[in-house]
């Protein structure tokens with residue numbers, strides 16, 4: 386094993402232990418929580434190491450980087466998730482590699498996503514990203530809670546899209562537990578109308594325990610597995 390492979394193996398093991406331990410504390414079965422490794426900024430060679438270590442799900446947040454990396458890793462049988470901001474003119478292209486788009490935050494994305502999915506002969510799994518930021522935040526990413534139900538209905542009205550659930554990022558500097566409690570309530574309201582939309586994607590390197598204790602079904606972990614990323618340009 387190379388040094389890098391060793392390092393990733395140890396870090397991945399530690400993250401899996403954290404998830405298992407958070408599940409035990411919450412009285413949940415660890416099989417209820419899926420780990421998605423966020424590979425943004427890291428090379429295809431790291432993705433290969435992850436696949437060797439049994440990782441099945443990886444996520445990217447930039448379209449071009451994801452195109453290149455997924456092409457370089459096309460033999461690995463991974464499931465690619467897209468978790469970044471999407472422009473509607475790129476949305477259909479994302480379906481060329483992504484099986485799941487977690488960052489759907491507006492109706493305008495749905496038609497291009499559905500068209501792309503149909504072109505690729507697949508049904509695209511969609512999570513609606515909901516904002517947990519306060520109403521006066523500058524950096525809201527995700528649909529406002531008031532518009533969540535309408536967006537979920539709109540996803541479900543497309544045959545080529547499958548509404549799987551909700552995704553959120555805890556706001557910076559706030560208590561993630563409180564934010565994930567809000568997400569839990571919002572998710573329950575979506576589930577009331579869409580009982581099959583059972584995925585709740587929440588929790589990252591710094592707050593996965595808080596997310597698991599509030600019912601996350603998917604955690605998206607980058608730096609705890611792969612190390613710190615270069616600062617965002």
Ligand SMILES: *Cc1c(COP(=O)(O)O)cnc(C)c1O
Pocket residue numbers: 423425446468469554588589590591605606607608609
């Ligand atoms: C980068 C990213 C993550 C992973 O963040 P870490 O703190 O490195 O674990 C999770 N979710 C989204 C949407 C991201 O962009």
